[in-house]
Amino acid sequence: MLRTLLNLKQAGVVGINRRNADYILRYNERSLYPLVDDKLRTKRLAIAAGIAVPELYGVIEIEHDIGNLPDIVSGHKDFVVKPAHGSGGNGIYVIIGRINDRYQHNNGSLLTEEDLEYHISNILSGMYSLGGQPDQALIEYRVKFDPLFESISYRGVPDIRTVVFRGIPVASMVRLPTRMSDGKANLHQGAVGAGIDLATGHTTNAVWQNHPVEQHPDTGANIRGFKIPHWDKLLTLASQCYELVGLGYLGVDVVLDRELGPLVLELNARPGLSIQIANGIGMQKRLDYIDQLTEIPVSAQERASLAQDLYLRI
Amino acid sequence: MRQLHLLLLVIVLCAIGLGLATYKVTTLGLPLTASEKAEVWNVEARIIFRAKPDTSVKVSLPLLFNPSGYTILDEDFVAANYGLAIEQDDSGRTALWAKRRAEGKQLLFYRAIIYEDAEKTTDSGKPPVYPSIPDYPENFRPIIQGLLDKARQQSADTVSFAQQVIKQLNATSPAPELKLLLEHINNSRNLAKGIHWILAGARIPTRIIQGLRLEDGRRYSELESWIQVHNGKQWRTLNIKDGQEGLPSNFIIWQIGDQKAFSVEGGNEIGLQFSVAKTLRELVDIAESRAVLKGSHLMEFSLYSLPVQSQNVYKILLMVPLGAFVVVLMRNLIGIKTFGTFMPVLIALALRETELAWGLLLFCLIVGLGLLLRAYVDRLKLLLIPRLASVLTMVVLLMTSISVIMHKLGLEMGLSVALFPMVIMTMTIERMSLTWDEAGPAEAFKQGAGSLLVATIGYLVMNIHALQHLIFVFPELLLVVLAAMLLFGRYSGYRLTELWRFRALAKR
Numbered sequence: 001m002l003r004t005l006l007n008l009k010q011a012g013v014v015g016i017n018r019r020n021a022d023y024i025l026r027y028n029e030r031s032l033y034p035l036v037d038d039k040l041r042t043k044r045l046a047i048a049a050g051i052a053v054p055e056l057y058g059v060i061e062i063e064h065d066i067g068n069l070p071d072i073v074s075g076h077k078d079f080v081v082k083p084a085h086g087s088g089g090n091g092i093y094v095i096i097g098r099i100n101d102r103y104q105h106n107n108g109s110l111l112t113e114e115d116l117e118y119h120i121s122n123i124l125s126g127m128y129s130l131g132g133q134p135d136q137a138l139i140e141y142r143v144k145f146d147p148l149f150e151s152i153s154y155r156g157v158p159d160i161r162t163v164v165f166r167g168i169p170v171a172s173m174v175r176l177p178t179r180m181s182d183g184k185a186n187l188h189q190g191a192v193g194a195g196i197d198l199a200t201g202h203t204t205n206a207v208w209q210n211h212p213v214e215q216h217p218d219t220g221a222n223i224r225g226f227k228i229p230h231w232d233k234l235l236t237l238a239s240q241c242y243e244l245v246g247l248g249y250l251g252v253d254v255v256l257d258r259e260l261g262p263l264v265l266e267l268n269a270r271p272g273l274s275i276q277i278a279n280g281i282g283m284q285k286r287l288d289y290i291d292q293l294t295e296i297p298v299s300a301q302e303r304a305s306l307a308q309d310l311y312l313r314i
Numbered sequence: 315m316r317q318l319h320l321l322l323l324v325i326v327l328c329a330i331g332l333g334l335a336t337y338k339v340t341t342l343g344l345p346l347t348a349s350e351k352a353e354v355w356n357v358e359a360r361i362i363f364r365a366k367p368d369t370s371v372k373v374s375l376p377l378l379f380n381p382s383g384y385t386i387l388d389e390d391f392v393a394a395n396y397g398l399a400i401e402q403d404d405s406g407r408t409a410l411w412a413k414r415r416a417e418g419k420q421l422l423f424y425r426a427i428i429y430e431d432a433e434k435t436t437d438s439g440k441p442p443v444y445p446s447i448p449d450y451p452e453n454f455r456p457i458i459q460g461l462l463d464k465a466r467q468q469s470a471d472t473v474s475f476a477q478q479v480i481k482q483l484n485a486t487s488p489a490p491e492l493k494l495l496l497e498h499i500n501n502s503r504n505l506a507k508g509i510h511w512i513l514a515g516a517r518i519p520t521r522i523i524q525g526l527r528l529e530d531g532r533r534y535s536e537l538e539s540w541i542q543v544h545n546g547k548q549w550r551t552l553n554i555k556d557g558q559e560g561l562p563s564n565f566i567i568w569q570i571g572d573q574k575a576f577s578v579e580g581g582n583e584i585g586l587q588f589s590v591a592k593t594l595r596e597l598v599d600i601a602e603s604r605a606v607l608k609g610s611h612l613m614e615f616s617l618y619s620l621p622v623q624s625q626n627v628y629k630i631l632l633m634v635p636l637g638a639f640v641v642v643l644m645r646n647l648i649g650i651k652t653f654g655t656f657m658p659v660l661i662a663l664a665l666r667e668t669e670l671a672w673g674l675l676l677f678c679l680i681v682g683l684g685l686l687l688r689a690y691v692d693r694l695k696l697l698l699i700p701r702l703a704s705v706l707t708m709v710v711l712l713m714t715s716i717s718v719i720m721h722k723l724g725l726e727m728g729l730s731v732a733l734f735p736m737v738i739m740t741m742t743i744e745r746m747s748l749t750w751d752e753a754g755p756a757e758a759f760k761q762g763a764g765s766l767l768v769a770t771i772g773y774l775v776m777n778i779h780a781l782q783h784l785i786f787v788f789p790e791l792l793l794v795v796l797a798a799m800l801l802f803g804r805y806s807g808y809r810l811t812e813l814w815r816f817r818a819l820a821k822r
Contacts, residue, residue: 004813007820015816017646018806063697090752118695125698127748189753212818277818 012284013276019249020270023287027166027248028269035245036267039138040084042245049244051237052263054080054255055141063124066117072139080143081120083128084136089184091128093119094142094156106155106183143265144258146229151221152176152192156183157255160196160234160262163271163283164250166296167242169235169307170286172196173278174203174228179218187274192216194223195279198311201231207277234262235307239300241267285314320804324797331793342605344787345597347780352429352600354387355528356591357566359424363581365416371396371580373411375424376569381525384428384566387595387603392423406569420581427593428566429600430528442519442544448511457495462516472518473550476543477557479512484555506539506554507572519544523551525567530592537568537588598787617786625786630663632785633776635795637662640772642802649809652765653745660735661765662772668730670773674766676716676731677739681762683712684743685750692747706740 008015014023035041046053057079058072073079077098083091093116094106102110111119120137122128129135149158156177163170173193177183180190187193192213194206203226206213216223228234238252241264251271254262276282289310297303338344357378365371377400378386391398396411411422450458465478482489483505488496499508506522513520521544524537540561542549551561561567578584602618617628637659644650644658652658665673687708691701713731721729742765750758775781785791813820 001813004817004820005808008808008813008816011819013808013812013816013819015806015808015812016649017809021804021806088752114695121695121697127698207818210815210818273816277816280819282819 008282012282014273014283014287016273018284019273023165023249024270028250029246032246033269036247036250036269037087038084039082039086039266040136042264042267043138043140045244046241046264049240051240051244052260054143054257054263054265057139057141059084060120060124060137060139063121066120066124069117069120069139070113076141078142080138080140081116081123082138082140083123084138085126085129085133086123086135087128089186089189091119091123092184094183096142108155143255143263146256146258148226148229149176149256151219152216152223152226154178154183154216154218156181156185159185159265160228160254160256161271161275162235162238162252162254163275164238164242164252165287165290166248166293167239167300168290168296168303168310169198169238170283170290171275171279171281172198172235172238173275174226176206176216176223178208178216187272187278192223193274193278194226195275195281196228198235199308201228201234202226203228205278205280207274210277212280229256230261232304235304236300237262237264239303239307242303243300286310289314317804320800324800327793327797327800331790331797334790335788338601338788343597343601345601347783351594352597353592354427354429354595354600355566356593357426357428357526357528358589358591360587360589361420361422361424361576361578361585362587363420363578363584365418365420366580366582367417368415369580371411371413371416371420371578373409373422373578373581374574375409375411375422375576375586376574377407377409377424378426378428378566378568379406379570381428381566381568383431385431385604386426387429387600388427390423390425392425393421396422405571405573408574416580427595429595429604441546442521444517444519445514447517448514450515454495454498457491458512458515460491461495461512466516472545473543473552473559475516476509476513476518476520476541476552477559480509480541480552480554480557483509483512484557504539506541509541509554510572513541513543521549521570522572523567523570524572525565525569526588526590527562528564528566528590528592530590532590534588534590536586538565542570617789629782629786630666632789632792633782634659634663635792636781636785637772637776639795639799640775641768642799644768644771646802646805647809649811650764650768651761652768653742653749653761654738654765657738657742658765658768658772660738661769662776664734665769665773666777667733668727670770672727672730673773674770676727677734677766679716680709680712680731680734680739681743681746684709684739685747687712688743688747702740702744705743706736709736709739709743 035045040059043053043056057076058068060066060068060072078096080095081093086092093111095103095111095116096106097104099110102112103116105111123135123137126133126135143157145153145157152158153176158174158176160172160174162172173195175185175187176192176194177185178190178192182189185191187207190209192206192208194203196202197204203223206223208217214224215221234254234256237254241250241252242248245267247267247269249269249271251268253265253268255265257263297306339346359375361373361375373396379402391409393411396413399410399412401408401410409424461479461482465475465482469475469478482492483496483499499505510520510522521542523540523542525540526532526534526537539554540551541554542551544550550559552559576586598618602616617625620628638656641652641656641658645652645655661673661677664677668676684705688705691704696704713734713736716731717729720727746758746762749761
């Protein structure tokens, strides 16, 4: 056990206590949390700053407005319903189409109007928000993910999580939904996480349920060596989010849309640490290096290339 | 900078906590472990007499006055319808009982509870004045002179001089010339007074002390007298029977000097009896009483000053921080997941009342049944708050029926189920079913088991009696617990479970 501990230290693995004490508590001001915890505010900020996000179709804020749902989605065949204050991908319903009067859930089930309204009602009453606070339901554009990912994801949108420290990307991973994760892209729910070479945008090794894997568990396709399209643009986009909300230690979730390119899906003030397992390397050394920088480049582009430079050096 | 600040704060908190506790242990004598008892002595003076009709009654009794080596923890005066006044001056204290009319047999009590201190103070006082030679009756003058002359020849200093006098007066076959003098002394039934009177003839300062030997079950019809001789530096105590120096170790001085005496006016058939009994008393009580006597205000603000009912509440409440500290360790050092941060502490508190095995069983039973009912309610598609309220109602109904059914079955432990915090149970059911839906039953059971494990450890820690006593008597030790919590607030090392989580990274 002691050897494991020393090895982990050696590998520069950041634990939850260190993340909370040294990064989140020091660099993330509490007053800024609502900017990322409320996805509606994040979205409005991003739109104002010219950062690409999935289009917002409508917001349902009170129980009475649930009746407006058919109007909001009338022009759209497919859409996503998500709680504004949700976390961990909970409470997100992805509707991929309609059959007669039913909504087609991406997990294969068919939902009636009533089912969907009950779900929205649950969202409003705070079922998915931290502390059960009353919430809002966002109805937005469903990302049509790049066909590139088709072979390595199962029902759902793979997203790319980047941890950004003081505006400089530190590590990235692509999260691939599996049958087990029910289309969600969270590692603890069973998604596959694949580390990304920041310099080139190629996937490196992958983990599933804390075990290293080479193939996607459902599709059987090879995960390693996958080139993420628009990589440099995506990394710059992630860097930009630092100015957007001002959080020093930030998780940026980006999805790649077939037509629109990288879109910022959501931001996270307490990004998880599984990204280290996916990349097979600890973040400590890079975080320490950035922590000691006296000057951080002003432009997001420069920060992104600094990140690529750091990836090769440290 | 921040680290230094924290470190200083921790050191200050530890210093205050441990310092106060040390002071209470060393100076006030508070016991570190529970149920430490010490011997205390119950000394009682019982006055009995028959009141003379149609006269007022006045009783005066010398009382214990700052006995050297002992502390009076408590005093009681028992007398029916007597007015009581206590007079105090340099030479001692006297209780004065008075009653205008009394009839028949009268009974008065004075009782003191005394505790033997470690320290025996030696009474230096100011040197006494040399007494003038008493005006002895004509026929005694030569006899006393002869006695003193003989003693002077056989002695070296004041003390041995006095010892010689005592020996001659107590000789089994006294010299024939002393016979008259001895008769005179025996008539007054007070040998000590006689010695005092004779030694004054040599201008030797003496005084009489009276007291008791503390032996369990002893009864005295009067106080034992000793004579003290001042040798120019200090008072030396001599036995009036054989002249041996030194008081027995269990002797307590009741009064010094004979200015004050027991007297009863307006009564006859007077009797005075002293009795001594040994009892055990909680060291905490003794320390409390002594602190008051020593003028320390610390104990006035101790938890012992509260009514017993509230004391019992605080006995439990003071353990809650320890339970919280267990949660800190379990979550931040070990990394066990629980439902809610302090839910395990509340469950642990409930376990105190129900006993561990029964408590865990009942908890699982209620949460299990609650989950089933919650699953049913879920199908009705209710709004959050009404749903929570209905689950709460079901939890209350469940608790009630479990109590009744188990009572019918003769299992009295079922009654204690009412002590579970039902709102906490409801929230546990709600969160567990949400976790079940979102992360699967495995995660729900993992967190449920984690909660119960932490609750059990919390219960075991909070139930250590030695610890309960320690925290209750020394609540300032919670500052040390606080300091430890603050330190853990900056702990940035790995959690034990993370060694497992990141094990793949450790292999490289």
